[in-house]
Every structure is written in structure tokens, then in C-alpha cells.
Amino acid sequence: MVVEDEPADRLFHALADATRRDILRRSVDGELSVSRLAELYPMSFAAVQKHVAVLERAGLVSKTRQGREQLVRTRPDAVRRARQALDHLESLWHGRVDRMADLLAEPEGPRTREAPERKGTDR
Amino acid sequence: MVVEDEPADRLFHALADATRRDILRRSVDGELSVSRLAELYPMSFAAVQKHVAVLERAGLVSKTRQGREQLVRTRPDAVRRARQALDHLESLWHGRVDRMADLLAEPEGPRTREAPERKGTDR
DNA sequence: CTAACATACAACCAAATGGTTGTAGAAGAT
DNA sequence: ATCTTCTACAACCATTTGGTTGTATGTTAG
Numbered sequence: 136m137v138v139e140d141e142p143a144d145r146l147f148h149a150l151a152d153a154t155r156r157d158i159l160r161r162s163v164d165g166e167l168s169v170s171r172l173a174e175l176y177p178m179s180f181a182a183v184q185k186h187v188a189v190l191e192r193a194g195l196v197s198k199t200r201q202g203r204e205q206l207v208r209t210r211p212d213a214v215r216r217a218r219q220a221l222d223h224l225e226s227l228w229h230g231r232v233d234r235m236a237d238l239l240a241e242p243e244g245p246r247t248r249e250a251p252e253r254k255g256t257d258r
Numbered sequence: 259m260v261v262e263d264e265p266a267d268r269l270f271h272a273l274a275d276a277t278r279r280d281i282l283r284r285s286v287d288g289e290l291s292v293s294r295l296a297e298l299y300p301m302s303f304a305a306v307q308k309h310v311a312v313l314e315r316a317g318l319v320s321k322t323r324q325g326r327e328q329l330v331r332t333r334p335d336a337v338r339r340a341r342q343a344l345d346h347l348e349s350l351w352h353g354r355v356d357r358m359a360d361l362l363a364e365p366e367g368p369r370t371r372e373a374p375e376r377k378g379t380d381r
Numbered sequence: 382c383t384a385a386c387a388t389a390c391a392a393c394c395a396a397a398t399g400g401t402t403g404t405a406g407a408a409g410a411t
Numbered sequence: 412a413t414c415t416t417c418t419a420c421a422a423c424c425a426t427t428t429g430g431t432t433g434t435a436t437g438t439t440a441g
Contacts, residue, residue: 141276143276143279144274144275144276146274147270147271147273147274147275148270148271148274150270150273150274150344151267151269151270151271151273151274152267152429153264153266153267154429156266156343156347159347160347160350163350163351168387168388169387169388170386170387170388178429178430178431179430179431179432180387180388181389181390181430181431181432181433182429182430182431184388184389184390185428185429185430186429189428189429200388202387202438202439203386203387203388203437203438203439204386204387204388204438205387205388205389209347211348211351214344214347214348215348217344218341218344218345218348220279221273221337221340221341221344222341224279224282224283224332224337225334225337225338225341227283227286228286228334271398275399291417291418292417292418293416293417293418301399301400301401302400302401302402303417303418304400304401304402304403304419304420305399305400305401307418307419307420308398308399308400309399312398323418325408325409325417326407326408326409326416326417326418327408327416327417327418328417328418328419382441383440383441384439384440384441385438385439385440385441386437386438386439386440387436387437387438387439388435388436388437388438389434389435389436389437390433390434390435390436391432391433391434391435392431392432392433392434393430393431393432393433394429394430394431395428395429395430395431396427396428396429396430397426397427397428397429398425398426398427398428399424399425399426399427400423400424400425400426401422401423401424401425402421402422402423403420403421403422403423404419404420404421404422405418405419405420405421406417406418406419406420407416407417407418407419408415408416408417408418409414409415409416409417410413410414410415410416411412411413411414411415
């Protein structure tokens with residue numbers, strides 16, 4: 136990947152795994168520790184730990200120490216952020232997006248070198 | 259990954275790349291061919307072709323032949339599907355989800371072996 | 382103190398990803 | 412017919428990902 140540190144990349148990547156989405160759902164109440172979560176899936180503790188780490192780097196969950204356990208809690212705002220990225224995409228059809236707001240919304244577009252030498256028949 | 263053929267996996271994975279999200283935005287009107295898109299990014303035609311293929315397998319775009327060109331068009335419904343997956347997640351905080359509707363919404367949860375021998379001190 | 386539990390993290394591995402180049406086939410333009 | 416354009420796809424390569432095991436460290440229970 137060219138850029139890949141973009142927050143949106145991490146966000147959607149974190150969501151692109153069934154186990155991680157399941158962790159998100161189960162951690163809404165913030166009651167479960169990493170070990171408790173790990174008991175729920177057919178993989179090692181370390182694997183689940185990594186999944187939680189991916190979710191954490193994406194800002195989708197936070198961990199809080201509670202004694203020797205680390206409680207995982209899904210962060211509502213992050214999910215909302217992801218949804219808004221999609222909202223923005225969807226809004227393009229409804230045509231209500233002026234180009235200015237569009238550019239401000241997500242300053243992405245990896246080095247979009249704005250259509251160089253179009254020497255050809257131009258359409 | 260344990261399962262990975264799940265549509266949601268492909269959906270979010272397809273969205274987890276800045277180039278692909280940009281393609282989605284630019285293809286809302288379905289005017290651009292793969293070659294025209296390829297001119298916009300600092301990578302080979304084949305690379306862009308692969309990105310479009312990923313988007314297509316995720317159901318996010320469709321291609322229609324127009325002469326020798328293949329026009330790419332973003333599919334509104336797919337984006338809406340992704341958004342709804344997030345909506346569902348978000349709704350968990352608002353507490354308005356009974357467990358039944360929850361299970362119907364996404365029959366995922368990869369082999370969730372429902373908390374096996376909890377022999378320990380049980381909290 | 383010692384034992385058991387929860388976490389953190391390194392090292393390793395197979396498979397997937399994102400990129401490349403090269404070859405080949407279809408469709409238009411000349 | 413020939414040339415050019417657009418697309419499709421295979422082969423290859425470096426890096427990342429998702430999993431493993433092993434080791435170390437901190438925290439609670441006896």
C-alpha cells in the first residue's frame with residue numbers, strides 16, 4: 136500500500152474481519168476482559184489479543200485495567216465515524232454535495248495526479 | 259482467517275483502501291472506464307484493474323461494456339448495506355435491540371463456541 | 382512467599398495482499 | 412488488413428496478515 140496510515144484505512148480494515156466485528160458487538164458493555172473474549176473463539180489467546188490490538192489501533196475499542204484484567208469496551212464514536220464516511224459516499228448520489236464540502240470531508244485520494252497528458256481523442 | 263467468504267468481510271475489506279474508496283467516489287456517475295480511472299493513480303493499469311475487481315467482488319461496483327471500454331459504476335445499495343451493518347452495531351448502545359433481532363441481523367460470529375469449561379473462579 | 386491467572390510481546394510460518402511486467406484477445410480507427 | 416486502444420489474466424515478488432508457540436512480567440489468591 137502507498138499510504139496506509141490513514142485512519143479510515145485502519146478503521147475499515149479492522150471491520151473487515153468477522154471475529155473482530157463479533158468482538159465489537161460483545162464489548163459494547165465493556166464487561167469482558169481479553170481472556171473472557173478469547174474463550175469465545177476457536178483460536179489462541181494471543182490471536183484474540185492481536186485482534187483486540189487491531190481494533191484498538193483503529194480507535195474502535197479502548198482497554199481499561201481492572202485488577203489483573205484488561206476490560207475491552209467498544210467506542211461508540213469510532214463506529215459513528217466509520218458510518219459517516221459511508222454517509223458521505225452515499226450522499227454523492229443524492230447530489231447534495233458541493234465540490235468544496237467534498238474535498239474538506241476526506242482529504243484523501245492518494246496522490247491523485249489529476250488526469251495528466253490526455254493527448255488522446257478526449258472521449 | 260477462519261471464514262472469509264462472508265459478504266461483510268469483502269465489503270469492509272474493499273473499503274479499507276484509500277485508492278478503492280476514491281474509485282468509489284469517482285464512479286458514482288458511471289462515466290469512467292477502467293483506463294480513465296487508471297490515469298488518476300500513480301500505479302499501473304493492471305493494479306487499478308485489480309482494485310476494481312476487488313470492488314466488484316464486494317458488490318460495490320458493476321462494470322458495463324460500452325464499445326471497447328468497460329464503464330465502472332458504484333452501486334448505491336452496496337454502500338447502504340455496509341452502512342446498515344454499522345447502524346446495527348451502533349444500535350446496540352441505544353439499547354433498542356432485542357436479542358432475537360440481533361441474531362437475525364448478521365448470522366455471523368465465527369464458530370462462537372459459547373464459553374466452554376469455565377472451571378475457574380467465575381469472576 | 383508461592384502458585385495460578387491475565388496480559389504483553391517476540392519469533393516464526395503459511396497465506397493473502399498489493400504491486401509489478403508480460404502476453405493475448407476484442408473492438409474501433411485508419 | 413493493420414494499428415492502436417482497452418481489457419483480461421498469468422506469473423512473479425515483497426510485505427502484511429492471521430495464526431501459532433514460547434517466554435517474561437504483573438497481579439491476585441492461598
